[in-house]
Amino acid sequence: MASNSELACVYASLILHDDGVEVTGEKISSLISAAKVDIEPFWAGLFAKALEGRNIGDLVSNIGSASAAPAAATSAAAAPAAAEEKKAEKAPESDPESDDDMGFGLFD
Template identity: 55%
Template sequence: MAYQVTSRTAASPELAATYAALILADEGIEITADKILALTNAASVELEPIWASLLAKALEGKNVKDLLSNVGAGGGGPAVGAPAAAAAGGAPAAEAPKEEEKKEEAKEESDDDMGFGLFD
């Protein structure tokens, strides 16, 4: 594919670095700080090396294409898994509320131990 990242396209150096990482991922090339800097420099975008390094470390070992395809799936994962676990065995789903109750009780007790509470 032909890519063109120019200073007109990138609203900020950080956005240009993100575009560079996406280009590398799309081409199946390992995302490194040096490669991000090379792409942003080729686009005449000044990017501090620390930002390229941080982005490369954040994406290290991750499949960027999978991250992009699962953007909307982040919040619902555990809730979807709970009914499936209940259907499969039943026991794990029954234990979860008991654990939450114990945590809440412990939290309330710790407030009382300090000599004050929310409604005192």
């Protein structure tokens, strides 16, 4: 479970990103102190370092995916095989023992 310090840094980072401001430890700290939230001093620098060089918009849009890049590569490689499987599934074979073939249904 995330601590209040972690959540404050996450929200501050998202606010800075949304405003188009560079995410730095100093800016995270100043935003958090303006909100009158007490955090350990290392959190702001830790978050700034973790987000350095990353596209925060991509991180936000990929929430919930364990690893977006390997998953995308795997799905791209599996796409032709999946298309062939769908073609095979489209040709339904009649089951000789289905109720429709026997002349009665659920509401007859």
